[in-house]
Amino acid sequence: MTTLTIYADSDARTPLQTLTRFEDIRDALAGIGVEFERWDASKPLKPEDGAEEVIAAYQDAIDKLNRKYGFVTIDVVAMHPENPQAEAARGKFLAEHTHDDFETRFFVDGSGMFYIRSGGKVYMTECTRGDLINLPANTTHWFDMGPKPFFKAIRFFRIAEGWVGKFTGDTIADRFPRFERAA
Numbered sequence: 001m002t003t004l005t006i007y008a009d010s011d012a013r014t015p016l017q018t019l020t021r022f023e024d025i026r027d028a029l030a031g032i033g034v035e036f037e038r039w040d041a042s043k044p045l046k047p048e049d050g051a052e053e054v055i056a057a058y059q060d061a062i063d064k065l066n067r068k069y070g071f072v073t074i075d076v077v078a079m080h081p082e083n084p085q086a087e088a089a090r091g092k093f094l095a096e097h098t099h100d101d102f103e104t105r106f107f108v109d110g111s112g113m114f115y116i117r118s119g120g121k122v123y124m125t126e127c128t129r130g131d132l133i134n135l136p137a138n139t140t141h142w143f144d145m146g147p148k149p150f151f152k153a154i155r156f157f158r159i160a161e162g163w164v165g166k167f168t169g170d171t172i173a174d175r176f177p178r179f180e181r182a183a
């Protein structure tokens, strides 16, 4: 279930608030400039499907989003627990970083956790199928796909190399609960 848990960035043990209603999550994230939308993600996909199948299934939504936001390129991250690269892939995003581009991700299967740090708080946002999240450029955040990653997300870019992470060097991510997907 899509869930937003908000913490003070100085205290990773005591959540200030936990939200599960879409409207509440959308409004709380809008308060820090993060757009959160729900898009139809009901196309049938097999667990082992990769970029080609995801793009074919979601071409209409991709075209609509490209027209609406002016994206210049997309790619797909499709993770499966048996993927031999799972641990390395998880490690890439586990430390706090920013990007020069917006971070726009449309989850069409599975789930993953964004941790967005803003205004002295951490917004721990579990994204699930149908969630579209859009972090403005330079938003401090990290992302955990969990020890047995399972998700497919379409990534939209406005600038080439916009996905490259700039690490802040802050170890805050190590103090917050890691993502453990509910069975």
Ligand SMILES: CSCCC(=O)/C(O)=C/O
Residues within 6 Å of the ligand: 077, 093, 103, 105, 112, 141, 142, 143, 153, 155, 163
């Ligand atoms: C949810 S897609 C994979 C993670 C990613 O692209 C990113 O930038 C995380 O911060």
Ligand SMILES: [Fe+2]
Residues within 6 Å of the ligand: 093, 099, 103, 141, 143
């Ligand atoms: Fe990112």
Ligand code: NI
Residues within 6 Å of the ligand: 093, 097, 098, 099, 103, 141, 142, 143, 165
């Ligand atoms: Ni990132």
